Every structure is written in structure tokens, then in C-alpha cells.
Amino acid sequence: MRKGLRLALATATGAAVLAAGAAITTVTPASAGVASAARFANPAVSGIDLSSDKFIPPYSSDKITFKVHLTSAYVDKDKPAKVTVQYLRPDESESSAHNADVTQLGSVSSVPSDNKADVSGSIPLSSSDKPGDWKYRVGVTAGGAAADANPTFGAWTTMAIAKATRVDSANVDPDPVYLKSGKEVDVYAAFHLEKFGDEKITDVRLESKDSDDYYSLTTGLDADDSYHDSTSMDYSTSTGSWQLRISISRGTKKYSFTKGFQVSKSGSSKAKSKITLYASPSKVKKGKATKLYGKVYRGSKAWSKKILKLYFKKKGTKKWKFVGYVGATSTGKYTKSVKPKYDGYWRTTAAATSLTYGSLSNIKFVDVK
Structure with a gap:
């Protein structure tokens, strides 16, 4: 497969390290689906919205967000109702009920004409939790009630929590990858995706x-949800620590799973290259020009007359687009005047040769007003 520019400013997602490491999950807002008011014994509650992503996180922790709709939120402006949401994990008894996190109402300058208000909160989930039938119930204590007054609870409602997305049997072969001068090395990637919902593979890559x-x-899976693909690495490939990264979406959540491997090669007389990039000005009006300039080096000296490629990535998108070529002078300096139409990122690249490794410049953002 083609080797390209890695998106250095990619959207942050969680990552689970396969076999070892940590994961970070991204919490997303609740999506509506108002529960029937018949579930709630207190007439002050008209319903509850629960987030649509009801599954165990594959690593670390997450939460199910909710919003309780109150119809009688205030006795007066300084006496709001208090909401209590309790939940039970599978096989827990009511005596083990846990209180969810709730952001309670505060005083208001005046009571809303319809006396309605929403109260938000969340139920925590951990990767060590069991999937299955969880339960929750909503209780309300009227504003102005005694401090030790018990809330009036509705009936327990079942909430199905699905199993976590899992990636197993991840493997890169060979490991380590040993690069040979003048030859390409075939590298194979494989894994199995355990699907328990609408999981989709959005990206698979081998990255330094x-x-x-x-x-x-x-990104395609075999019929049994296993994965097999390969690419060829040449001698210009960067050495060191690499990883197989598998990006997966499920509902509104995004997860990344990684498996590390090593790339190495014998000594080489090839020189390293380096490119600098600047933009002046970095803020321009639409239709006005900005100057992109810098210098390309071969080793510690200028890379004379080197032809570079210029790329642009519009803000909010993921793909870099080739804009054109720009030539360096005998002293390695280059300049390109552009009239950007959109906010976005710019960078230049130098292709490898038999004597010099290729390189990428730093990324410059240009703000178009």
C-alpha cells in the first residue's frame, strides 16, 4: 500500500494497548429517547433521556449520561426539587443500590412559568463491570423538604448493557521487521474483532x-470477523518502535487498539534530511497571499536544488491534498506564495533518493479571515 503523510493533528481518541498498556475512552453526549412517565411514581418527573451508547468500555472507564425532566421543579425560587437516581449492576440486590452522579438544581431569580427544568447526571461504567441487565430508578424530594426526607422513587427499570468491543489475536509478522538495502520486505497484519454491536473499522495502519x-x-473484515492484510516496507522506512493501530467506531464512541513491533536495519551511508517551514503572515484575508518558506537540509548542509512537494489539509478534514511543487535554491532555501481560501494546515515533503532519506516538514496553520 502507499506510504503517506501521518496526520500529526489527528482527532484525539482513546487507545487500548493490546497485550499491555492503557486505554482512554471518549465520553459523548446523551442522545434522546424519553422514557415513559408511567415509570415514575412522582408526578414531578415526566421522563428521562439516556445516552444511546449502552455498552461496557473496552478499557478504562466511561459513563452513561442522562437527563431527568421535571414538571414541578420548584416550590419557590430558592427551593428546587432534588433528584436522586439509583442504579444496580447485574445480580445486585436493592440493598446494594448505588447513587448516580447528579448535578442538582440551584436557586433561580424567578420560577419558570411552566415550572419545568432538566437535571443532568451520569452512571459510571468500568471495563471490569459485567454486561447484562442493569437497573435504575428515579426519585424526587420536593423543594423545601426536611434534610433527612426520603425521595419518592419510581419503579426499577431494566437497562441492557452490552459487552465491550474486543480486539484479540493481534499480530504483526515478522517482528522485528528487518529491512534490507535494495529490497522490499512484506509485512503481514492480522487480528480478530469481537463484535457486540454496530462496530466498524475506520482505519488500520502500521505507524512509527x-x-x-x-x-x-x-479496513475490510473476513466473513468470520478476522482481519488479514499486508504491505511492503522498503529501506527508506524509519526504524525503531512501530505499532499496528486499529481504529474502531461503535455508536458515537471511537476506540483505538494498538500492538507494538520493531523495525530495524543494518548500517547505511545514506544521509538524513530535514525541512523547515514558516508562514508569513499566518493570518490573511481571503484572496490575499501568504508566503510559505523554509530550508531543506541534507545532513547538516543545504540540499541544493531539491524539488519539494507542497500539501494542504483543510481545517476539520482528515486528508492531505497535493498542491504543487516548489524548488529549493542552491542554498536549500525555498519560497512559495499561495492565496488560501480556507483555514488549514500546510507542509512540505522531500522524497528519498538512493543517497538521502526523505523527510517531512513541520506543520503550519494559516488562518483565513
């Missing part, structure tokens, strides 16, 4: 952990 180097792979 020390540089911007990466190889994109396909």
Missing part, C-alpha cells in the same frame, strides 16, 4: 512511534 512514517492498510 518515533516519526511521521506510516503505511495504510485496508
Whole structure:
């Protein structure tokens, strides 16, 4: 597969390290689905919205967000109702009920004409929790009630929590990858996706952990939800620590799973290259020009007359687009005047040769007013 520019400013997502490591999950807002008011014994509650993503996180922790709709929120402006939401994990008895996190109402300057208000909160989930039939109930204590007054609870309602997305049997072969001068090395990636919902693979890549180097792979699964694909690495590939990164979406959540491997090669007389990039001005009006300039080096000296490629990535998008070529002078300096139409990112690249490794410049953002 083609090797391209790694998106250095990619949207942050959680990552689970396969076999070892940590994960970060992204919490997303609740999506509506108002529960029937018949579930709630207190007439002050008309319903509750629960987030649509009801499944155990594959690593670390997450939460199910909710919003309780009150119809009698205030006795007066300084006496709001208090909401209590309790939940039970599978096989827990009512005596083990847990209180969810709730952001209670505060005083208001005047009571709303319809006396309605929403109270938000969340139920925590951990990767160590069991999936299955969880339960919750909503209780309300009227504004102005005694401090030790018990809330009036509705009936327990079942909430099905699905199993976590899992990636197993992740493997990169060979490991380590040993690069040979003048030859390409075939590298194979494989894993199995355990699906318990609407999981979709959005990206699979072999990427360097020390540089911007990466190889994109396909995203299709075999009939049994296993995955197999390969690419070829040449001698210009960056050495060091690499990883197989598998990006997956499920509902509104996004997860990344990684499996590390190593890339190495014998000593080489090839020189390293480097590119600097600047933009002046970095804020321009639409239709006005900005100057992109910098210098390209081969080793510690200028890379004379080197032809560079210029790329642009519009803000909010994921793909870099080739804009054109720009030539360096005998002293390695280059300049390109552009009239950007959109806010976005710019960078230049130098292709490798038999004597010099390729390189990527730093990224410059240009704000178009």
C-alpha cells in the first residue's frame, strides 16, 4: 500500500494497548429517547433521556449520561426539587443500590412559568463491570423538604448493557521487521474483532512511534470477523518502535487498539534530511497571499536544488491534498506564495533518493479571515 503523510493533528481518541498498556475512552453526549412517565411514581418527573451508547468500555472507564425532566421543579425560587437516581449492576440486590452522579438544581431569580427544568447526571461504567441487565430508578424530594426526607422513587427499570468491543489475536509478522538495502520486505497484519454491536473499522495502519512514517492498510473484515492484510516496507522506512493501530467506531464512541513491533536495519551511508517551514503572515484575508518558506537540509548542509512537494489539509478534514511543487535554491532555501481560501494546515515533503532519506516538514496553520 502507499506510504503517506501521518496526520500529526489527528482527532484525539482513546487507545487500548493490546497485550499491555492503557486505554482512554471518549465520553459523548446523551442522545434522546424519553422514557415513559408511567415509570415514575412522582408526578414531578415526566421522563428521562439516556445516552444511546449502552455498552461496557473496552478499557478504562466511561459513563452513561442522562437527563431527568421535571414538571414541578420548584416550590419557590430558592427551593428546587432534588433528584436522586439509583442504579444496580447485574445480580445486585436493592440493598446494594448505588447513587448516580447528579448535578442538582440551584436557586433561580424567578420560577419558570411552566415550572419545568432538566437535571443532568451520569452512571459510571468500568471495563471490569459485567454486561447484562442493569437497573435504575428515579426519585424526587420536593423543594423545601426536611434534610433527612426520603425521595419518592419510581419503579426499577431494566437497562441492557452490552459487552465491550474486543480486539484479540493481534499480530504483526515478522517482528522485528528487518529491512534490507535494495529490497522490499512484506509485512503481514492480522487480528480478530469481537463484535457486540454496530462496530466498524475506520482505519488500520502500521505507524512509527518515533516519526511521521506510516503505511495504510485496508479496513475490510473476513466473513468470520478476522482481519488479514499486508504491505511492503522498503529501506527508506524509519526504524525503531512501530505499532499496528486499529481504529474502531461503535455508536458515537471511537476506540483505538494498538500492538507494538520493531523495525530495524543494518548500517547505511545514506544521509538524513530535514525541512523547515514558516508562514508569513499566518493570518490573511481571503484572496490575499501568504508566503510559505523554509530550508531543506541534507545532513547538516543545504540540499541544493531539491524539488519539494507542497500539501494542504483543510481545517476539520482528515486528508492531505497535493498542491504543487516548489524548488529549493542552491542554498536549500525555498519560497512559495499561495492565496488560501480556507483555514488549514500546510507542509512540505522531500522524497528519498538512493543517497538521502526523505523527510517531512513541520506543520503550519494559516488562518483565513
